[in-house]
Every structure is written in C-alpha cells, then in structure tokens.
Amino acid sequence: xxxxxxxxxxxxxxxxxxxxxxxxxxxxxxxxxxxxxxxxxxxxxxxxxxxxxxxxxxxxxxxxxxxxxxxxxxxxxxxxxxxxxxxxxxxxxxxxxxxxxxxxxxxxxxxxxxxxxxxxxxxxxxxxxxxxxxxxxxxxxxxxxxxxxxxxxxxxxxxxxxxxxxxxxxxxxxxxxxxxxxxxxxxxxxxxxxxxxxxxxxxxxxxxxxxxxxxxxxxxxxxxxxxxxxxxxxxxxxxxxxxxxxxxxxxxxxxxxxxxxxxxxxxxxxxxxxxxxxxxxxxxxxxxxxxxxxxxxxxxxxxxxxxxxxxxxxxxxxxxxxxxxxxxxxxxxxxxxxxxxxxxxxxxxxxxxxxxxxxx
Ligand SMILES: Cc1ncc(C[n+]2csc(CCOP(=O)(O)OP(=O)(O)O)c2C)c(N)n1
Ligand SMILES: [Mg+2]
Numbered sequence: 001x002x003x004x005x006x007x008x009x010x011x012x013x014x015x016x017x018x019x020x021x022x023x024x025x026x027x028x029x030x031x032x033x034x035x036x037x038x039x040x041x042x043x044x045x046x047x048x049x050x051x052x053x054x055x056x057x058x059x060x061x062x063x064x065x066x067x068x069x070x071x072x073x074x075x076x077x078x079x080x081x082x083x084x085x086x087x088x089x090x091x092x093x094x095x096x097x098x099x100x101x102x103x104x105x106x107x108x109x110x111x112x113x114x115x116x117x118x119x120x121x122x123x124x125x126x127x128x129x130x131x132x133x134x135x136x137x138x139x140x141x142x143x144x145x146x147x148x149x150x151x152x153x154x155x156x157x158x159x160x161x162x163x164x165x166x167x168x169x170x171x172x173x174x175x176x177x178x179x180x181x182x183x184x185x186x187x188x189x190x191x192x193x194x195x196x197x198x199x200x201x202x203x204x205x206x207x208x209x210x211x212x213x214x215x216x217x218x219x220x221x222x223x224x225x226x227x228x229x230x231x232x233x234x235x236x237x238x239x240x241x242x243x244x245x246x247x248x249x250x251x252x253x254x255x256x257x258x259x260x261x262x263x264x265x266x267x268x269x270x271x272x273x274x275x276x277x278x279x280x281x282x283x284x285x286x287x288x289x290x291x292x293x294x295x296x297x298x299x300x301x302x303x304x305x306x307x308x309x310x311x312x313x314x315x316x317x318x319x320x321x322x323x324x325x326x327x328x329x330x331x332x333x334x335x336x337x338x339x340x341x342x343x344x345x346x347x348x349x350x351x352x353x354x355x356x357x358x359x360x
Pocket of ligand 1 (some may be wrong): 094133134135162163164165166167191193195196197258262
C-alpha cells in the first residue's frame with residue numbers, strides 16, 4: 001500500500017516521473033495508454049493557455065479578476081483522472097485542469113471570474129460543485145456529499161481540494177475528523193503551492209508535512225510530488241479504491257508551486273525571490289510531461305507549438321462569447337441555495353433591488 005510505504009511521518013514523498021521526464025519507479029507507474037497520456041497533456045496545456053489568456057484579458061481591463069492555476073495543472077488533473085464520471089469533484093479555485101476534464105465548460109469558469117452569476121450554474125451532467133470562496137469550506141461540503149452517498153448506498157466517491165492555507169482553517173479539521181469517524185468516501189487533496197497569498201508554507205504550520213495531519217484523524221495520508229502527473233494518479237487511484245470499498249477517506253498532500261500571482265490583484269515579487277520561481281520552473285508539470293511524451297515519440301515540437309496556437313484561438317472565441325453574454329436576473333443570485341428563500345435572503349434581495357435601483 002502506497003500510503004504505508006510512503007508514511008508521511010517518515011518524510012517520504014511519492015515521485016514516479018522525474019523533472020527530466022523519466023519514469024524512475026516503473027513498478028509504481030499506473031497502467032495508462034500513451035494516447036490517454038497525450039490527451040491529458042493537451043488538457044493541461046489548454047488550462048495553461050486559458051490562464052495566460054485570462055491574465056492578459058484582465059490586464060486589458062476586460063476581466064474582473066482571476067486566480068490562475070499556472071504550475072499546478074498536474075496536481076488537480078492527476079487526481080481527477082483517477083475518479084469516474086459518476087464521482088463528485090469539489091474544487092477550491094485553482095483546479096482548472098480538473099474542471100475541464102470533468103466536463104465543465106471553460107466559458108462557465110470565465111463567466112465566474114467575469115463576475116457573472118451564470119458561471120456558477122454548471123450543466124447538471126457535470127458532477128461538480130461550483131466555486132466556494134470561504135477557504136476550506138470545500139472540505140466540509142465534500143464530507144456532506146460523502147455522507148449523503150453513504151446514506152443512499154451509492155457507489156460514488158468525492159474528490160475535494162483545498163490549499164496549504166486551508167489547513168489552518170477550522171473547517172479543514174472538522175471535515176477530516178468527521179470523515180474519519182464516519183468513514184466518508186472522500187479523497188481530500190491539499191494543493192500545497194507553498195503560499196497562501198503572501199504567507200509562506202513555513203509560516204503556516206509547525207507540522208513538517210501537511211500529509212501528516214492525517215495521522216491525528218486516524219486516516220491514511222500521503223505526500224506526493226504534485227508536479228508529477230503519474231504520482232498523483234497512482235496515489236489517488238489507491239485512495240479511490242479504498243473509499244469505494246467502504247474503507248473511508250484519505251488525505252493527499254500534493255507538493256507543487258504557484259508559478260503565477262495569487263490573483264490579478266497580487267504582486268508576488270514583493271514576498272518571494274526570482275531565483276525561487278526559476279528553480280520551480282524547472283519542475284513545471286507541463287514541461288516534465290512534455291519531456292516524457294517527446295521521449296516516447298508521442299509528441300513532436302511542431303505538434304506542441306501548434307497546440308498552443310490552436311488553443312489560443314479557441315480560448316479567444318470562448319472569451320468573446322463571455323464578453324457578449326447577458327447577466328442573469330438579480331433573483332437568480334439568491335434563488336439557488338435553498339428550495340425557497342429564507343427570511344434573511346428575502347431581506348437581502350429587497351435591499352439589493354433598492355440599491356441597484358438607486359435607493360430611496
Ligand atoms: C475563510 C476565508 N478567509 C480568508 C479568505 C481570503 N483568501 C482567499 S484565498 C486566500 C489564501 C488561500 O491560500 P491557500 O489555501 O494556500 O490556497 P491558494 O490560494 O494558495 O490556492 C485567502 C486568505 C477567504 N476566501 N476565506
Ligand atoms: Mg496555497
């Protein structure tokens with residue numbers, strides 16, 4: 001069992017694909033067709049280009065705000081590909097590659113950051129919750145979903161994400177404890193991208209790893225190289241199998257790096273060095289997978305360049321549709337959380353109507 005071999009208290013980290021693009025542990029390599037790996041690579045590149053374009057749109061004054069996932073594509077994609085269509089995804093807000101794999105249209109996610117409420121209304125066929133802003137609330141939502149699945153005796157699991165900063169929130173601990181006690185079928189992934197806005201990982205907790213927090217809750221935990229797609233797949237496959245067999249939750253710490261800013265209103269050069277960023281660029285998950293695919297002759301430099309060009313065009317079209325989309329009625333902002341409006345929501349809606357109508 002990986003979570004036993006890679007006991008987080010022994011400070012071990014699972015890595016299968018080296019930064020040079022070589023499989024260093026063939027015995028742990030998940031069985032995946034080369035064609036499928038190539039498809040996943042394309043999803044990661046699409047997410048990267050979408051992030052880069054979104055940052056540009058924002059600088060051009062065309063996008064409200066944006067939180068890019070640049071550098072973290074393997075952490076979310078590697079986890080989600082180990083789940084099935086019937087399983088649930090509960091994202092934080094830096095899992096674009098996973099959203100795309102799950103079938104959430106990029107248009108919806110752009111709408112969200114554009115400030116259009118319609119961005120939170122995902123197609124019913126996509127088993128994914130919309131973005132929830134309060135840090136680590138994703139984990140308690142995931143446990144709720146997991147408990148509902150157990151109650152209804154369904155063969156489904158929940159994959160949930162939060163950040164390294166999220167591990168300091170009460171909801172993180174409540175969720176892990178509850179899931180451990182009741183053996184909820186949830187895979188918790190911490191995207192440890194080394195920062196919570198400007199707060200570095202070492203200022204977040206005295207724990208040597210974030211994975212070891214699983215120990216306190218009596219559940220398996222494992223630290224994984226989050227920039228290694230194959231390691232993420234292997235660790236998540238094992239966690240999914242356990243959850244599906246009724247053996248409860250797992251905590252996965254994906255060690256990665258936020259190559260971009262926290263959001264478009266952040267300037268990371270104030271709190272971290274260029275050298276640090278450059279060192280992490282060598283461990284870029286896309287570069288690593290590209291090197292692997294090139295060595296297997298499953299991708300050429302020309303094809304790779306073409307991918308970037310094609311995706312840029314496709315994304316520009318999607319964004320122009322977002323720019324010309326209409327805002328939904330104000331009522332819609334209030335009408336989805338509960339079956340019917342609560343007294344507080346009714347009051348808020350009235351206030352919002354007055355405010356938008358110019359007040360009295
Ligand atoms: C409960 C709560 N407190 C504060 C914020 C403001 N906030 C948004 S993102 C963020 C940092 C989150 O860091 P981390 O969990 O590491 O995720 P990352 O942004 O690195 O993906 C903070 C403090 C919030 N959204 N929710
Ligand atoms: Mg973080």
